[in-house]
Amino acid sequence: FAEARISARAVPGGVALAVRGERRYRLRAVNLVGVARRSLDEVQQDLSLRSSTFVTEASVTAALRRVEVAYHDTGYPHARAIPTWRETDDPGTRVLRVEVEEGAPVRVVSTRVEGAPPAQRAALEAALGLSRGSLADPRRARAAVDPMREALRRAGYLEAQVEAPRFDPVDGDGDRVAVAVSITPGPQYSVQWQGVRSFDAADLT
Numbered sequence: 568f569a570e571a572r573i574s575a576r577a578v579p580g581g582v583a584l585a586v587r588g589e590r591r592y593r594l595r596a597v598n599l600v601g602v603a604r605r606s607l608d609e610v611q612q613d614l615s616l617r618s619s620t621f622v623t624e625a626s627v628t629a630a631l632r633r634v635e636v637a638y639h640d641t642g643y644p645h646a647r648a649i650p651t652w653r654e655t656d657d658p659g660t661r662v663l664r665v666e667v668e669e670g671a672p673v674r675v676v677s678t679r680v681e682g683a684p685p686a687q688r689a690a691l692e693a694a695l696g697l698s699r700g701s702l703a704d705p706r707r708a709r710a711a712v713d714p715m716r717e718a719l720r721r722a723g724y725l726e727a728q729v730e731a732p733r734f735d736p737v738d739g740d741g742d743r744v745a746v747a748v749s750i751t752p753g754p755q756y757s758v759q760w761q762g763v764r765s766f767d768a769a770d771l772t
Contacts, residue, residue, distance in 0.1 A: 589624070591622060591623045592623075593620070593621050593657075593660045594660075597665065598662070599665050600667070601669065602667050602669075603669060613637040614631075614665065616630050627663065631650060631665065640704075641702070642703045642704045642705070645669075646667065647667070647670070650665055672702055673741070674703060674742065674744075675698065675699060675701050675702070675744060676699060677737075677745045678746045680747075683752065684722070684755070686722070687718065687724075691719075695715065703744050705734065708748075715748070716728075716729045719752060723755040723756045724754075725753070725758075726754065727750065727752045728751040728753070729750050733746070
């Protein structure tokens with residue numbers, strides 16, 4: 568057992584002990600099937616279950632959830648990870664088969680950068696890294712926030728704020744989204760450096 572809990576209660580003539588525990592199993596093998604649209608290595612890392620290790624039903628459930636969340640976060644919101652246990656000749660050892668149903672991906676139908684200075688709009692849209700027809704990848708979109716903020720800083724918008732990208736369903740269709748990023752550029756500054764010799768002044772802004 569992975570964890571045992573003991574409780575006691577008084578009964579006529581003595582004390583009754585109750586022991587509750589979660590059974591753990593040693594994995595003889597882990598078979599991962601159904602992965603086609605993501606890297607098998609990445610999904611195995613998300614699962615993080617290896618043969619010869621000990622698991623409980625709770626730890627396996629958490630591993631399956633990690634796989635599903637990773638799929639959801641890369642544009643596959645309908646993905647499911649389904650476990651199947653196979654017993655072996657050893658009651659404490661089992662084989663785990665995990666089938667991934669990836670489901671349909673979500674696609675981008677449009678992108679817009681709200682509040683961006685007109686001169687920087689094209690560069691910011693390029694930094695977002697999503698375009699019409701691309702996979703609606705929330706993780707990739709979130710990773711674009713810092714480069715977008717840096718692009719604004721280099722253009723003199725030192726107080727610019729870039730909000731997390733929004734994925735808005737189109738016409739109630741959960742498989743198509745419009746991606747929007749709201750920007751508050753703030754004032755544009757002109758920064759002049761004097762006496763700088765060892766560095767490019769553009770790198771200091």
